[in-house]
Each structure stands twice: as structure tokens, then as C-alpha cells.
Amino acid sequence: MLTDSLVLGAAEHAQLNTGDIFFQLIVFIILLALLKKFAWGPLMGIMKQREELISSEITAAENSRLEATKLLEEQRNLLKEARTDAQHLMENARKQGDVQRDEIISAARTEAERIKEAAKLEIEQQxxxxxxxxxxxxxxxSVLIASKVIEKELSAEDQDKLINEYIQEAGEER
Structure with missing residues (x-):
């Protein structure tokens, strides 16, 4: 008997209880609506904001990379220009040094020629x-010798002696 009553009890319970199923279905739909409104909506909004933030950061990073590449290229160009300018400056300085050296040498030669000519003139004047x-x-x-000769007539020997004396006197005067 006990088994019969269990079988009958199980059969009664085996019938579908549509009222409970309907009630659980309505509660489930209400729960889904509440989850969508209070949980899923804000969660999706946060996810959308996060997606936009990541997207904007990727765009900003790409822009920064492009700007850094552009700045790097500009710096390379400026460095290249600076090197070229430095070469031109060194070349110009070398050329200017050569010109000044040539001018100094030319001026020195001219001055040497002038001094040489002045020395020649001075030597000629001296x-x-x-x-x-x-x-x-x-x-x-000659006048002194002539006056002495006139004063006394001398022999050839005396004249030589007299001339030698006067030459010695003239040498001493000098």
C-alpha cells in the first residue's frame, strides 16, 4: 500500500502546475527588466565609456607618435643644416684667412721694397x-799746398814731404 500511495502521490505531482510556471515566468521577466534597467544599462554605459576612452588614448598615442616622428625628422634636418652651415663658416674663415695672409705678405713685400729704396736713396745721399x-x-x-809752395820754393823731395805732411794732417782732422 505504501507503494501505491507513493505512486498516486507522484502522479498527482506529475501534473504540470501551470500557475507556478506562469508566475515564475513573470517574475523572471520582471527580474530581467530590472537587471536591464539597473545593471545591464549602466554596465553597458561604463563599457561604452571605457571603449571610447581606450579609443581616444590609442588615437592620442598614434598622434603623439606621428608628432614625435615629425619632430625627430625636423631635428635631423636642423642638425644637417647646422653641420652644413658650420662647414660653410669654416670654409669662409679659411678663405678669409688665406686672403688676409696674402694681403699681409703683399704689404710686407711692399714695405720691404719701400725700405730698400729708402736705404738706397740714403746710401746714395751719404x-x-x-x-x-x-x-x-x-x-x-790743394789751396793750402799751393800757398805753401808759393811761399817757398822747394825741391821735389821737399814737395813730396810737404804733400805727405798735409795728407796726414787732413787724415787727422777727419
């Missing part, structure tokens, strides 16, 4: 003065 002085002395000696 020579002329020396010749004039010798002529004056010879003339005065």
Missing part, C-alpha cells in the same frame, strides 16, 4: 755727401 766732403778737403788741401 755717398754724395762723402764725395763732396772729400772734394772740399782735396780743394782746401
Amino acid at each position: 755717398k754724395e755727401q762723402a764725395v763732396a766732403a772729400i772734394r772740399e778737403q782735396v780743394a782746401s788741401l
Whole structure:
């Protein structure tokens, strides 16, 4: 009997209870609506914001990379220009140094020629003065010798002696 009652009890319970199923279905739909409104909606909003943030950070990083590449290229160009300018400056300085060296050498040669010519002129003037002085002395000696000869008549030997004396006197005067 006990088995019969269990079988009958199980059969009664085996019938579908549509009221409970319907109630559970309505509660499940309400629960889904509440989850969508209070959990799924905000969660999807946060996920959308996170996606936009990551997307904007990727875009910003890409822009930064492009800008860094551009700046690097500009720096390379500036460095290249600076090297070229430095080469030009060194070349110009070398050329200017060569020009100045040539000018200094030319000026020195010109000055040396001028000094040489001035020295030649001075030597010529000194020579002329020396010749004039010798002529004056010879003339005065000639006059002196002539006056002495006139004062006394001398022999050839005396004349030689007298001339030698006057020459020695003239040498001492000098």
C-alpha cells in the first residue's frame, strides 16, 4: 500500500502546475527588466565609456607618435643644416684667412721694397755727401799746398814731404 500511495502521490505531482510556471515566468521577466534597467544599462554605459576612452588614448598615442616622428625628422634636418652651415663658416674663415695672409705678405713685400729704396736713396745721399766732403778737403788741401809752395820754393823731395805732411794732417782732422 505504501507503494501505491507513493505512486498516486507522484502522479498527482506529475501534473504540470501551470500557475507556478506562469508566475515564475513573470517574475523572471520582471527580474530581467530590472537587471536591464539597473545593471545591464549602466554596465553597458561604463563599457561604452571605457571603449571610447581606450579609443581616444590609442588615437592620442598614434598622434603623439606621428608628432614625435615629425619632430625627430625636423631635428635631423636642423642638425644637417647646422653641420652644413658650420662647414660653410669654416670654409669662409679659411678663405678669409688665406686672403688676409696674402694681403699681409703683399704689404710686407711692399714695405720691404719701400725700405730698400729708402736705404738706397740714403746710401746714395751719404755717398754724395762723402764725395763732396772729400772734394772740399782735396780743394782746401790743394789751396793750402799751393800757398805753401808759393811761399817757398822747394825741391821735389821737399814737395813730396810737404804733400805727405798735409795728407796726414787732413787724415787727422777727419
